[in-house]
Amino acid sequence: MGAIEKFQEIYENRGDYIRGWKEKNPDGKVIGCFCTYVPEEIAYAGGVLTTRLLGSHEIEDATAPHIFGMFCPFCRDVLAQGLKGRANYLDGICDANCCMHLLQAFEAWALNVKPEPKVFRVDMPCQVQNPHAIQFLTGEAECFKKDIEEWMGKKITNDDLDRAIDVFNENRRLMKQIYELRKADNPPITGLECMYMVVSGQLMDKKDHNVLLKEALKELKNRKLDRDPGTRLMIIGSENDDVEFISMLESGMTLPSTVVIDEMCTGTRAFWEEVIPKENRMEAIAERYINRTPCPAKDFPNRIRFQRALKFAKEWNVEGVLTLQQKFCDPHELDIPSLRKFFEENGLKTYFLELDVTVPVGQFSTRVEAFIESLMLDII
Incomplete structure (x- = not known):
């Protein structure tokens, strides 16, 4: 394995x-x-x-x-x-x-x-x-x-504290290296596999996770997936580790697509920024958590994460953005209208989906395929 x-x-x-x-x-x-x-x-x-x-x-x-x-x-x-x-x-x-x-x-x-x-x-x-x-x-x-x-x-x-900071910073750097590989025209790792990678790291000892990340980087160096990557999608919004949903996007629709980047707490938002070492370790850790990409519940009065998300979308050559909200999630519900407007003002089309404990795969696949069709028409 x-x-x-x-x-x-x-x-x-x-x-x-x-x-x-x-x-x-x-x-x-x-x-x-x-x-x-x-x-x-x-x-x-x-x-x-x-x-x-x-x-x-x-x-x-x-x-x-x-x-x-x-x-x-x-x-x-x-x-x-x-x-x-x-x-x-x-x-x-x-x-x-x-x-x-x-x-x-x-x-x-x-x-x-x-x-x-x-x-x-x-x-x-x-x-x-x-x-x-x-x-x-x-x-x-x-x-x-x-x-x-x-x-x-x-x-x-x-x-x-120094040992812990080193382990966690190494973990963040290794995951970012794997995310960099998703910039390729045909990424060697799918969005679902990346979700497993990030979330498993939130569940396990970071030292053990680092060992696996180093192995994964070696495996991915020459890995080529026999699949059409299709439309390059970004997912952004509420917590989402729904395997069925991401599988639907990447292998359950007539029109192919790949999740190449994300901005959510089961993805980049959780690990992107490192602790910058300083003499006062508690202050260094506090600075990291204050300055990391914020959750919308804390992203005010200025919406810092919008620009960071746009930077991701441009660097990973995103063609369309899916904005996701857990049903009844107030912070994201208040955030998403402004987020969609911001993306569309910057030339990126968005599509909104509301998540529940389970997702209606048939309905969602039809809706996302229609969104992808609209993106393809824009290219034509």
């Missing part, structure tokens, strides 16, 4: 991987993270594995007593994994004040999931453009560090 296939295996069997990690690291503990704003380097420096909490894309009814039905399907799907006992390998959970819906899922998990987890909270500033945001998050990072130290019963030294 090659590295590309291993990414998929870990994505599909994350519980097995994490249980195996705990056997190899009997003194280690595992925290489930509700958001990519959790400063994972700090936990990692203390011997804690951080793993992202995701859903299963299955219809569920376990969350109804605990969370509003009008909250996004993603947060309900995540909570369902805890209520159904599917994440019983966790020792703790952590939220980073990302959005109201996930915060509700986090609090419901803390109150109702057994065995009762250790609960951590990092208050990521809502206004990342505020001049005091870095100072505030530096203080939050210090508190998080102390909480981890008390929990693990040992001090986190500067050397520990």
